[in-house]
Amino acid sequence: MKIGLVSDSLAHLGFEEMLDAAAAAGVQGVEVNTGNWSPAPHIDLPLLVQDAGARARFLAAFERRGLELIALNANGNQLHPVTGAAQSQVLHDTIRLAGLMGVRTVCLMSGLPGGGPEDRTPNWIVSSWPPETGEILAWQWREKLLPYWRDLAVLARDHGIEKLCIELHGGQLVYNVPSLLRLRQEIGPIVGANLDPSHLLWMGADPMAAADALGDAVHHVHAKDTWLNAAKQATTSLLENGPQGDVAARSWSYITLGYGHDERWWREFCYRLRMNGYDGWLSIEHEDVMLSRLEGVRRSVQLLNAVAPAEPSDYAPPSI
Template sequence: MKIGLVSDSLAHLPVAEVIRTAAELKLDCIEFATGNWSTAPHLDLDALLGSAAARSTLMGMLRDHGLTLSALNANGNPLHPGDTGQQHADCLHKTLELARLLEVENVITMSGLPGAPGDRFPNWIVTAWPPETQTILQHQWEVAQGFWRETAQRARDNGVRIGIELHGQQLAYNLPTFLQLRDITGEVVGLNFDPSHILWMGGDPLAFIRQAGHMIYHVHAKDTLIDTVNRATATALDNRPMTQSRERSWSYVTLGYGKPEPWWNAFCYTLAHFASPDLTLSIEHEDMNLSRMEGVIKSVNLLKRTATMEKSDYVLPAI
C-alpha cells in the first residue's frame, strides 16, 4: 500500500510547503484538489491545462521530493439543478483532461444529486415513503443517466478512471446506489472508498470491502467518532453544523480517535486481502478539534503501523 495526503488537509500551506511536508513525513504521494467544493489552493486548473511548462514544474516538484500524484479531486455536485451544476460538471470534465496530461490514473468525485422536478436545490431521498419519494428518485436517475453516460465516455477517451466517493446528500451514498450508478457507467467508474462516511451512516466498512473490493480504486483515510449518547436521541441523521461536535451524534476525527488502532489494522488487512495490496490510502484531515498538522502527523504515524507496506513473499513449506 501507499500512504498519501489529500492536499486540502494542509490548505493553509502553499503548494511547495505541502510537497515538502509530505516528503518529510515520508509519504508516497499527494492527491490534489482541482476545484468545485474545494477552493483548489494548490492548483490552477486552467493554467495547468493551458501550459505544458506549468505541468512540468508541478510534476518536477513532486519528483524532486520522491513523490507521485495519486489522484486529482473534483468533488462537487455536477447534477445540481441550479447554476452550479454546469460549473461543477465543467470542472470535472477539465479535471479528466488534466489527469490525462499529467498521466495520473484516478479522478475523485461524487455522484451528484439533482432536485425533484422543478426544484432549485438538490433533494436527498433516504426513505421509501411517502409515495412521492419514488417519483423523485425516478426523475433523479433519469437526469443522472445522461450525465454519467457521457462523463464515463470522457473518462475512457482520456484513459483515466473515476473514483466515486459515497456521501450523504448524493445520489450514490451506499453500495446499492453505487451499483445502480455503475450499471450506467461501466467499470471506468469505481469507488474512492472513505470509511468515515459509511461509519456515520451506520454501515460496516469491513463488510463493505468484502462485497465491493474489486471496485475500490482509491481510498480516503478518515475516521468518524460516534457519540452514542447524542446518537441515541438525534439518530445518525444529524444536520447540525460540524462545529457543534459536543452536541452532534457523530463527527469526523483524526485516525484512531473514532475507531481504535486494532480496527485500522483490520481495515488495512481487509483492503489488501479483498481489494488490492497496491491501493493508496490518502489521508483526509477534517477534525475540528486538532490542528491540521497534528492531525496529519498522527494519521501518518497510525497508518505506518497498520498498512501493509510490502508485497507478500510467503511460500508454503514443502511437505
C-alpha cells in the same frame, strides 16, 4: 499499500509548503483538489490545462520531493440544478488535465439533481415514504444521473482515465454499496468506489462489510475517521445537522485517525482491503476541528504506518 494525503488537509499552506509538509510527515504521494467544493489553493486548473510548461513545473515539484501525484479530486455536485454546469466544467477540465499529466485516477462525487425539472435545489431521497419519493428517485436516475455518467465515462476514457472513484457520501445519489454497484453495472468498470470509511460510519454502515461487498470495485481509499457520540445519538440519531465545530453537541464528527476507531480497527480494515484485492493508496483526509492540521496528518501517518501492509505477499505453502 502506500500512504498519501489529500491536499486540502493542509489547505492553509501554499503549494510548495504543502508538499514539504507532506514529505516531512512521511507520506508517499499527494491527491490534489482541483475545485468545486474545494477552493483549490494548490493548483491553477485553467492554467495547467492550457500550459505545458506550467504542467511540467507542477510535476517537477513532486519529483524533487520524491512524491507521487496520486490523483486529482474534483468533489462537488455536477448535477446541481443551478450550478451544475459550472461544476461540471471543473470536473471535465480535471479529467482533461489528468490525461495530460498521465494521472489515471480522478476522485469525485456522483452528483445529486433536484427532484424534478423545475427544482432549483438538490433533493436527496433517503426514505421510501411518502409515496412520491420512489417516483422522484427513479426520475433522478433515469433522466439525470445515467445520461450524465454515460457521457462522463466516454470523456474519461478518451483522456486515458482508468478509474473514476466515487466517494460514498450522504447527500449524493450514489452514497452506499448498492447504489455504487448499480451505477457501475450501468456504466462499466471505470466506475468504482473511493471508499472512505468515515462516511459509511456516520450513515450507520460497516466499512468492513462494504470492502467485502465491493471487492474489485474499490478503486481508491480515503483514510478518515469518525467519532460516534453515543450519548447524543441516543436522542438525535445519526441524522446530524448541527455546527461541525461543536463536536461535543454532535452525534458524530470527523476526527483524526485512531481517535474514533482504534489501531486494531484500522489494522483489520487494511487487512480486509487486501483480502479483497485492494493494495493501493490510503489517502489521508484530515477534517478534525479539534487538532491542528499538521498534528492530525502526522498522527494519521503514524497510525497507518503501524497497520497498513507495505510489501507484497511472498508466502508460499511448504511442499509436502
